[in-house]
Amino acid sequence: MHIQRKTTLIVLAVVALAVVAWVSTRPAKTKLSASTAIPVRVVSVTQQDIPRFVSGIGSVLSLHSVVIRPQVDGILTKLLVKEGQLVKTGDLLASIDDRAIRASLDQAKAQLGESQAQLQVAQVNLKRYKELSIDDGVSKQTYDQQQALVNQLKATALGNQAAIDAAQVQLSYTQIRSPVSGRVGIRNVDEGNFLRTSDAQGLFSVTQIDPIAVEFSLPQQMLPTLQGLIAAQHPASVDAFLGADTDSPAAVLLGEGRLSLIDNQISATTGTIRAKAEFSNATQTLWPGQLVTVKIQTALDKAALVVPPTVVQRGMDSHFVYRLNGDKVDVVPVHVAYQNSALTIVTGVQAGDVLVSDGQSRLKAGAQVEVLKEPPQVIQTAQAQAQP
Numbered sequence: 001m002h003i004q005r006k007t008t009l010i011v012l013a014v015v016a017l018a019v020v021a022w023v024s025t026r027p028a029k030t031k032l033s034a035s036t037a038i039p040v041r042v043v044s045v046t047q048q049d050i051p052r053f054v055s056g057i058g059s060v061l062s063l064h065s066v067v068i069r070p071q072v073d074g075i076l077t078k079l080l081v082k083e084g085q086l087v088k089t090g091d092l093l094a095s096i097d098d099r100a101i102r103a104s105l106d107q108a109k110a111q112l113g114e115s116q117a118q119l120q121v122a123q124v125n126l127k128r129y130k131e132l133s134i135d136d137g138v139s140k141q142t143y144d145q146q147q148a149l150v151n152q153l154k155a156t157a158l159g160n161q162a163a164i165d166a167a168q169v170q171l172s173y174t175q176i177r178s179p180v181s182g183r184v185g186i187r188n189v190d191e192g193n194f195l196r197t198s199d200a201q202g203l204f205s206v207t208q209i210d211p212i213a214v215e216f217s218l219p220q221q222m223l224p225t226l227q228g229l230i231a232a233q234h235p236a237s238v239d240a241f242l243g244a245d246t247d248s249p250a251a252v253l254l255g256e257g258r259l260s261l262i263d264n265q266i267s268a269t270t271g272t273i274r275a276k277a278e279f280s281n282a283t284q285t286l287w288p289g290q291l292v293t294v295k296i297q298t299a300l301d302k303a304a305l306v307v308p309p310t311v312v313q314r315g316m317d318s319h320f321v322y323r324l325n326g327d328k329v330d331v332v333p334v335h336v337a338y339q340n341s342a343l344t345i346v347t348g349v350q351a352g353d354v355l356v357s358d359g360q361s362r363l364k365a366g367a368q369v370e371v372l373k374e375p376p377q378v379i380q381t382a383q384a385q386a387q388p
Contacts, residue, residue, distance in 0.1 A: 037370040040359035042324055046306050047351040052299040052338055054225075058216030058240070060290040062209070063278070064180040067202040068093060070195040071173040072101070076203075079191050087178045087206060094203060096195060098174035105167035112160035119153035126150050182208040207288055210281040214240055214257065216294045217272040225298050226262050226275055235259050238277035240292040255279040255286050259296065301338065304345045311355045312336060312344050321349065322356040322363050324371070329356060331365045 070076075074096040081093050126146045132138045185205040189195065195203075218226070229236035235258035242252040257279035266273050277294065279286055286292070312319050312334065319336050322329040334348035349355070356363065363369070 037327065037368045038359060038362050039372050040322075040329075040356045040363070040369045041372050042354050043308060043311060043357045045346075045349050045351050045353045045355060047303050048306055050301045050304045050306060050338070050343065050345055051297050052301065053295050053340070054218065054222060054298050055293060055295050056216045056218050057244075058214040058277075058292050058294045060240075060286045060288055060292060061213045061215050061276075062182070062207045062288045063211060063213055064182065064208040065205060065288065066179050066182075066207075067205045068176060068178075069199065069202040070096060070176070070197055072096060072170055073196050074098070074100075074174065074194070076189060076191055076193050076195050079187070079203075081184050083184055083187050083204070085184045086182070086209075087184060088181045089178055091178045092175060093178055093184075093206075094176040096174040096176070098171055101167060101170045101174060105164065105171060108160060108163035108167050112157060112164060115153060115157040115160050119150065119157055122146065122150045122153050176203070178206050180206055180208050182206045209284055209288075211278050212281040212286050212288070213260070213276050213278050214238070214286070214292060214294055215274060215276050217267075217270070217274050220266045220271050220273050223262075223266070223273050226259070226273065229259055229296070229298065230262055237297050238279075239295045240277075240279065240286060241295065242292060244293050254292060255281060301345055304337070305347065305349060305351060306343050306345055307349075307355060308357055309339060309341070309344050311357050312339075312346060313360055319346075321346070322360055323349065324354040324356065324369070327370075328366055328368050329363055 076094060077097050078095045079093075080095070081087060081091070087093065126143075126149075129138050129143045129146050133140065133143045183206070185207060187204045188201050189203050238257045238259055240254045240257065242254055243250075245251060257277045259275065260278045261276040263274035277296075307321070311321055313321065315333075318333055320331050320333050323332045332349060334346040336344060336346055338345040356369070359369075
């Protein structure tokens, strides 16, 4: 038994020595490395002159659009213009049968001639009676009656002249002339039809195309800005585009005009103010009734500090940016003065400052960052394949 106990102690001693040797010779645990740098992309603050713009939806309107209607009843004898033809003010458009009006005019002229002849005889007699009345050759009553007859015949002559003038006006209505310069619309009546002044449809319309106007609405907060643009020495420029995205390369510029008018009241239902701009339209790219997007330059910021929109972050109470400081970033509060889809004008930084433009979601003040280089330009394989 004594020998067995001794053997057990020897075994335990050997195991203890083996454990001590393993603990002393095992590799030490690798210490955790420092926190990994956050990958970001950066841009530099640039300084340049930036025009400010405001956009709105507008409708193209003709400055003058007239429905041609008859002013006298009669048969339409001639149509002297074609649909779609361009006409000038005063051009003869159509004619109406004028025979009845000419007969009335001739009758009025004959009546005037008769009245003038009677007046001439009455005036000769009045002169004779006046001389005789000096020597009491005729009574005072006879002289006064002759004077009244002369006055009556003068009034009759004036009435006949007025009838002639009225007939000449009616005759002029048989020659329908264009009141404006513009384009003839679709014809509603053919030659040979009897026209009445009560007809609501009219013969056709003449619409001015050049120059032309665009009417649009903007929020009422823009009223002071619009008033300043109207009062400026040079009217503000207004561009009209086809489509809503005026900054897209595919946007079609229809015309360049000038702000001309602000409405005299704000709409109480929509809270908007209507305005109008005039456009030179020699190429006829703007058409009455067309919907367009207008873009107005409201200001020009000289030497503005410009960054992409993705740079500026929104905080609880203000905007801020992450500025690169060595391999770390600082949080810098900024004020956004103007922003559109392509750029943002800010204050609070300096030209040349390097700001984070991508990867801000993991950043905080003092975070270590790694600036990524821009990826190489992707080759458009589809275009390459399309080439012969």
